[in-house]
Amino acid sequence: MLDSLISPRIMEPVKLLGVALLYALLDKFTLTYLAGNGAISMISFPSGLALAAVLIGGQRYAASVFLGALALHATTSGSTVLMSTGLAAGSALEALLGARLLTHGVKFNPDFKRLKDFLLLILLAGFMGAAIGALIGTTTLLTAGFITSADYFSSLLHWWMGHVLGIILLTPFILVWRRPPTGWLEPRRLVEVALLFGIAFLVGQVVFRGWFNDIAGPYAYGFFMFMFVALAAVRLDIHGTLCLLIMVALQAISGAIHGTGYFAADIASTHLVNYWLYMVTLSLVGVMLATYIAAESQDKELLREQEEFFRMIAENIDDLIAVLDLKGRRLYNSPSYAKLFGDLKAFQHTDSFAELHPDDRERVKQVFRETVRTGVGQRIEFRFLLADGSTRDMESRGGLIRNSKGQPRLVVVVSRDITERKKIEEKIRSLAFYDTLTQLPNRRMLDDRLGQAMAASKRNGKYAALLFLDLDNFKPLNDRYGHNVGDLLLIEVAHRITACVREADTVARFGGDEFVVMLGALTVDKAESMQQAETVAEKIRISLAEPYRLTIEPDGIVIEHHCTSSIGVVLFLDHDASKEEIIRWADMAMYQAKDDGRNLIRFYPRD
Template structure:
């Protein structure tokens, strides 16, 4: 075979071995990289293969098997890239669908109402809670005018509210009364904003919060506050609200009688008007109330700018905040000055002689019991001195009872000057007086001497002339000078060896012995 024939034969074999475009595409589809290829990707791969095959058909004559394998490999890699992109897109779509479903769940099932209105204030969208609030189904709610659900008195508020949103472009808040188809009303807090949208006209997105319970609570608090002020403004007691340092926050109008306008008291120290002798005690009670939360009742004196004082009875209680901490102290006080005066009068009538203002028998008995108990503890003697004015009946008969009363009053004063503050001078009845002397000496003889000294003081004081001035509407003022003496009987006691009645009887008997012995004398019970 010639050389020319050999070259032609080799060329024919190469052309016969080289695949055409269809064969190339078929080969590409049979490669292992095409398994699982989607129909769309398969078409794209076949188109690409046909395109490349068409472009290179004329060059296939010169392609070697190695070049063909390389081209097929490139096609397989491109196929994998397309499949990965497709999987990413598929996963993104799944996530998007899940997010959209979750969004609608949140939107529809949220415990607040969501509602969208257009520029004509028609409802374009609403969630289930908004439909429930308004008392209609969602299908009926859409396309309804939102004003239809607003109470007539609040529609102007809503229009102004929408105007502010349009002018500012910022979120706005207001409270409205909405009305259901059955005419029932409820309060909502409306939060709204308008969001720009290039594809359509701007809409107002609203959030509806049912604040009916809050409004009811506010109304209850308002009613309580009005009730409190009604009581505070009309009650005779004094009501003060103080901070934890004792500064005034509120004072009822009743304080006007003490300080003028109660408004002037706001922010001032409440302790400055308390009597200096009572101030620290009141402060201590206030501190204990703040620390423990337990109010106490206390009686103290209020000292006013004019120098007068009033006896006050106050009770405190605390106000706590939402976290249970003490925030305020409420003090309710009443002026008990008159009550104290009346109590003192009753006490005077019960325990004091109305003429001489000396203790009467009842108070004497109480103090004698105390002196006897003290004597038992200390083992010291005490003494009862029974005293009777000499010839008092003669003065009464000649000068009258008015003069006799004046003598008794003056004699009481002189007797009190003869004993210590701790001792007692009592009017026993008529012209009889009893002096109760406590805490003498533990020795009876020394105690007797001490009582003798007191008796001498009494004789000396009573021996001074009594100048008694009388006057009446019918008669001019008259001055009477009178000299007086007394008979005194003494009974010593110690360690409760005798009863109270026995001691008084012994002293009375000793006094009669002094009278029998000539008057103006002292005699001791033996």
């Protein structure tokens, strides 16, 4: 809010001075209330503030730390300019080094979504970063005569431990609380927060400050606080956990300083080392549990979102999605399956191959087994056999899902109905290779079939024959009755020719009233092959010469028409003739039949 009202040129210096003032006040509070009778506290909250300020605002906030520390120490009794400057420099360098270690070379998230982030804070900024501040600070005190050389190493250790604990407690608190927790202000939630902190505070006072000592003294053990920290982690996430840790840290060190409660004798016996170990352990346990629960909650929410995302996709696309076990049994079918198979309840745990066309079943099973074995999905086309006996053409691709150990777990199959696409493809193919009027192969298909016949003849040594037919009395019918009636005749001619040849032979419409018949795999003997070709040609000639009764729609008028054909025949074997030459020779033989009087059969060459 203030950032939007005040110019950035003014706001930035205000922030820098504000951090310096806050650092000085926090340092004063620490030395006054948390350091006991010495100059070194076992918990240095200013160190946590300094690191958080540099992490959030950048390196320029190290100047705020320096100014705050300098102002405090300069006003402390017995402090010299050199000592104040050295202590302030040590605090600033500690914050700079800690921030540098956390932001360069490691993936540190200041929101502490993972335990790894907290451990990085402890190891890099705490153990390593605090070492430079402890070294400079203790050396400065030694130089200024505040400590003796005999106390140097113990003071160095205590300084380091205090700064580590301050970083562990306050830095995460500041970083996390930049984003307030959600829902804490709701009435029921607010009551829960108040009760948890209220009871935890009361128990903390009993344990660390000796409240109700006559009654609860024998039972006031430090491990009670682990229960409240765990409860805060479960119910109040990391925000509540960090708040509770700071509260416990203050209660415990207050009891130690005043000689009450659980750590009453800790200053004399261990110089608060037990206190330090207790708080580090409590912090680790609390943050570990809070981050774990947060990660679990996030994973569950992510899983729920993914499930909802998957459900929305499955329910709103026409593709069919199936989840199968490794034996092909159905575990899930998307609602789109109901369009083909009706009620899906009967589908659960059934064999997914049962609905496949019998001719496709084994091939699909083989692809399924390969997907499970290799983990690589393959695209495959097959047919579903529906309850009414009809089929639907499908295109599918499967994918293997593995468990956390990398073992095959499930197969997800996405199928698409391509029936209409197949029909369109067949129609396009028909237009490309078949005559639209007679449904016979066209010249393009004939060219392909002739090439196959020539290759087969070369391979097996058997003759093949090409028959070229032209209708003798077609034009007068067209001229008198029009092309519609002429088309009826051409369709009937196609039927009659097809009825005269083997299924393996090819009948093609060459164009207009011209047709081509290709007879493959006759015999190895030329004379016998010629006889076979002539027999078929004669059969066709006789069939085409029979009268045609053509019905004109919609009037129902029946026209009787007589039409003969002239047929040219050429045999070919393993020779160097091209497809064009073979067709040309058959065409020449056909024209010879016309020249000789029509309704005849002629071979090329004539002899």
